[in-house]
Amino acid sequence: MQLEDVKKLANLARIDMDEVEMTEIAKDFDSILAYVSQVQEASKLIENVTQTEQRVLINVMREDVILNTPGEYTEKILKNAPKTEDGFLKVKQIL
Amino acid sequence: MNINLKELTISKAHESLKNREFSVRDLVDAYLDVIKEKNSDINAYLEVYNDIDDQVKIAEEMFKNGTVTLMTGIPIAIKDNMLCVGHIASASSKILGGYTATYDAGVIRQLKDQGVVILGRTNMDEFAMGSSTETSAYGNTKNPLDTSCVPGGSSGGSVSAVAMNAALVSLGSDTGGSIRQPASFTGLVGLKPTYGTVSRSGIISMASSLDQVGPIGKNVEDVEILFNSINGYDKLDSTCIPIENRKILNSPMTKRLGVPREFLSGEGIDKDVLENFEKSCEKLKKQGYEIIDVSLPLIKYSLAVYYILMPAEVSSNLARYDGIRYGLSVEADKLFDVYSKTRGRGFGKEVRRRLLLGTYILSYGYYDAYYNSAIKVRSAIKNELANIFLSVDAIITPTAPCLPFKFNEKTKDPIAMYMSDLFTVPANIAEIPAISIPSGLSEKGLPYGLHIMAPFLREDILFSIGKDFEK
Numbered sequence: 066m067q068l069e070d071v072k073k074l075a076n077l078a079r080i081d082m083d084e085v086e087m088t089e090i091a092k093d094f095d096s097i098l099a100y101v102s103q104v105q106e107a108s109k110l111i112e113n114v115t116q117t118e119q120r121v122l123i124n125v126m127r128e129d130v131i132l133n134t135p136g137e138y139t140e141k142i143l144k145n146a147p148k149t150e151d152g153f154l155k156v157k158q159i160l
Numbered sequence: 161m162n163i164n165l166k167e168l169t170i171s172k173a174h175e176s177l178k179n180r181e182f183s184v185r186d187l188v189d190a191y192l193d194v195i196k197e198k199n200s201d202i203n204a205y206l207e208v209y210n211d212i213d214d215q216v217k218i219a220e221e222m223f224k225n226g227t228v229t230l231m232t233g234i235p236i237a238i239k240d241n242m243l244c245v246g247h248i249a250s251a252s253s254k255i256l257g258g259y260t261a262t263y264d265a266g267v268i269r270q271l272k273d274q275g276v277v278i279l280g281r282t283n284m285d286e287f288a289m290g291s292s293t294e295t296s297a298y299g300n301t302k303n304p305l306d307t308s309c310v311p312g313g314s315s316g317g318s319v320s321a322v323a324m325n326a327a328l329v330s331l332g333s334d335t336g337g338s339i340r341q342p343a344s345f346t347g348l349v350g351l352k353p354t355y356g357t358v359s360r361s362g363i364i365s366m367a368s369s370l371d372q373v374g375p376i377g378k379n380v381e382d383v384e385i386l387f388n389s390i391n392g393y394d395k396l397d398s399t400c401i402p403i404e405n406r407k408i409l410n411s412p413m414t415k416r417l418g419v420p421r422e423f424l425s426g427e428g429i430d431k432d433v434l435e436n437f438e439k440s441c442e443k444l445k446k447q448g449y450e451i452i453d454v455s456l457p458l459i460k461y462s463l464a465v466y467y468i469l470m471p472a473e474v475s476s477n478l479a480r481y482d483g484i485r486y487g488l489s490v491e492a493d494k495l496f497d498v499y500s501k502t503r504g505r506g507f508g509k510e511v512r513r514r515l516l517l518g519t520y521i522l523s524y525g526y527y528d529a530y531y532n533s534a535i536k537v538r539s540a541i542k543n544e545l546a547n548i549f550l551s552v553d554a555i556i557t558p559t560a561p562c563l564p565f566k567f568n569e570k571t572k573d574p575i576a577m578y579m580s581d582l583f584t585v586p587a588n589i590a591e592i593p594a595i596s597i598p599s600g601l602s603e604k605g606l607p608y609g610l611h612i613m614a615p616f617l618r619e620d621i622l623f624s625i626g627k628d629f630e631k
Contacts, residue, residue: 071516075313078475078519079482079496080512081504090513093574097517100575101530103464108533111458111540125398142261147489156484 066091066098161186161387165194165325169378173328174230175225184219184233188212188277189233203301204320206240208280209247219275230269231389232275237319237327240281241288241364242373243270247257249365250350252284252296255481255488255506265362267331267373274389282317286508287478288338288366290314291580294571296508305346306606309564312342312580318376319346329377329386333363335370336466337560337584340596343376344559344609347598349383349626350376352584354617355591356401358387359394367473368399370466370588380597380626387619408617413624417444417612418454418552426460428579429561436608437558439631440599444556447628454552458544461537462586467578468521468534469589474511475518481506513574542590549615554625557583559596559609576614587613597624597629 071087082090087113139152148155161182176182192208199205209215219233238244241251243261245268250256264272271278285295293301293316303311304324311320315332318339323346332339333350343350351374358373365371375386394400419441424434425575441451483489483502488499507515521530548555561582570577587594592613595597610629614621 074516074519074523077375077523078515079495079499079503080507081500082512086509086512090516093513094517094520096575097467101467101534103461104468104533104537105529105538107458107461107464107537111536122236125395127395138262139385142485145259145262145486147483147486154484156496157493159495 104120161190163187163190165190165328168328170230170234170382173192174232177233178228183275184216184223187233188216188235188279191279191326191328191598194324196302196325198324201302201307202304202320202324204282204317204324204326205237205280206250206252206283206298206317207248209244211246211279212277212279212420213499215275215277219277222275229274229389230385231271233277234272235277235279235328236386237279237282237321237330238268239315239317239330239332240284240444241333241366242268242281242331243362243364244278244281247281247474249281249364250298251287252298253286253507253511254297255502256364256486257297257488259487261266261362264364266364266396267390270390270392276389282321282330284317285314285338285509287364287474288314288333288335289474289510289514291337291341291577292565292570293317293342294567297508300567303346306564306604307361309594310345310567311607312345312564313545314338315342315350315376319343319348319350322346322348322376322378329375329382331373331386331390332376333366333371333373334584334588335366336470336588337581339374339376340594340609340611341560341580342586344596344598344607344611345564347601347607348376348378348481349380349595349597350374351383351387351595351618351619351622352587352593353387353391354400354593355588357406357617357619358390359397359400361394361396365477367470368477369473370470374465374586380595380623380630383595384623394579406617413553413621416450416452416552417625418452418548419555420456420459420555421453423456423459424557426582428582429558430563432602433558433561433563433608436600436602437610440610441556442489444625444629447631449625449628451556452552454548454555456544456548456555458537458541459586462541462589463578463582465534465537465541465589466581466585468530469538471514471518472521472531475515475519475522478507478511478515502517538589541586545586545590545613546615553614553621555613557611559583559611563602563606563608592616593619593622595626597626599629
């Protein structure tokens with residue numbers, strides 16, 4: 066993997082990193098990806114898997130109704146926010 | 161009040177509390193004294209809670225009312241990735257350093273209902289990513305059995321708290337071995353329950369399809385009692401299995417255990433670990449177990465599957481830490497830079513590496529080669545194990561391929577560190593329960609562990625074999 070590839074990934078993942086670390090990551094990725102590539106070889110060995118499901122996956126639904134009084138948690142939650150104004154989260158201009 | 165904490169079990173403590181030999185206050189104070197004496201050196205706890213007095217009162221009230229369970233008044237430590245309302249939960253990361261929980265995790269609610277006394281939160285690898293607790297943003301935790309060694313990880317603080325008698329039991333979380341490997345490294349018992357038996361609501365997610373909360377203790381019985389107290393359905397966790405779907409065919413045990421021989425002959429497994437394992441097999445034979453070789457040709461791919469699925473899930477789960485709603489926020493002119501600077505400074509090196517790895521695996525062009533292949537192999541491994549359980553009660557291996565190692569011994573080589581989870585990862589991949597039980601000490605006094613995997617929902621088999629092994 067090249068430094069340019071890592072730069073692109075860091076940009077996609079929204080992580081600011083220096084070049085020294087990105088160069089190191091490029092090197093680590095070569096060995097990690099070589100190791101995990103075994104799954105491609107393994108998946109070729111496997112015929113179509115007929116899953117004997119132990120656990121039935123189900124969608125968990127509930128009625129779309131409000132269960133708490135409006136504003137019940139607002140203060141508690143906003144207390145953790147870095148910047149607020151009039152009960153809203155404050156962010157940098159996006160347009 | 162002199163309580164022998166080293167020999168104390170939940171049952172003994174419960175009897176003594178019931179018979180008024182000592183009070184919840186006395187018991188809690190005994191543990192707080194140990195914390196005061198040892199924690200500055202070991203660094204098991206990141207914080208001792210400031211509301212312990214109130215918790216003690218609640219527990220003592222329950223003893224007066226006679227509404228107690230076995231867990232009432234029992235002092236416990238919890239991993240720093242479990243939300244306990246009003247307290248900081250940081251997952252040992254700088255990005256959540258000042259985050260105060262706004263609600264209780266499902267397991268915390270259950271503990272509180274039973275009057276358990278939560279002493280505080282324990283150190284861990286950052287966001288549970290690591291096998292030595294060295295990736296924590298809040299310093300290393302030492303192994304109380306040998307302070308020059310790591311306690312394992314990621315639940316390193318939770319095991320050290322119990323190993324140094326600074327909590328009777330503790331809770332950890334296990335995504336690839338994070339309860340069992342550190343339990344093995346500190347001479348304790350650690351259980352990863354069946355996926356979906358214990359609520360994940362309010363647990364700071366790492367890889368949601370693999371994470372499970374579980375108990376750590378000095379013996380199998382304590383671990384069983386704590387497991388029973390947190391086991392249950394929670395409607396706030398959509399992957400939690402409803403009780404009516406947990407009916408299992410309680411087939412009687414055959415006392416036949418399988419050993420996956422070719423899996424044990426792979427690279428990177430210490431010779432003395434294998435020797436200790438053979439001794440464990442002999443011990444089990446004396447207890448009336450038949451040990452047979454089984455063939456599990458796909459199990460060796462578990463770690464590779466894990467290092468695809470886990471970073472993929474991590475990269476999606478940790479997208480929520482953006483410096484906007486909670487946690488660290490770094491000032492910048494543009495919104496994009498707020499995100500990237502916050503995440504760049506807030507996350508540690510190992511977390512950053514896994515986020516990038518997950519981003520790569522899920523990117524267009526690589527998704528099929530990695531993620532979809534891994535999903536397919538995961539299903540096949542699940543099947544392979546389910547089929548083998550038709551002929552054996554459980555599968556046994558060592559817990560870790562090596563003894564507790566020194567600080568910085570494996571931090572430079574990610575693959576060497578990842579190998580720590582070799583034997584523990586298959587249970588997470590297959591969603592089945594697994595336990596680590598102490599199996600003796602090396603010449604230098606470092607502990608080995610025996611790892612047992614049982615079929616889906618069959619924790620009872622693990623407890624039964626575990627108790628026989630302890631004899």
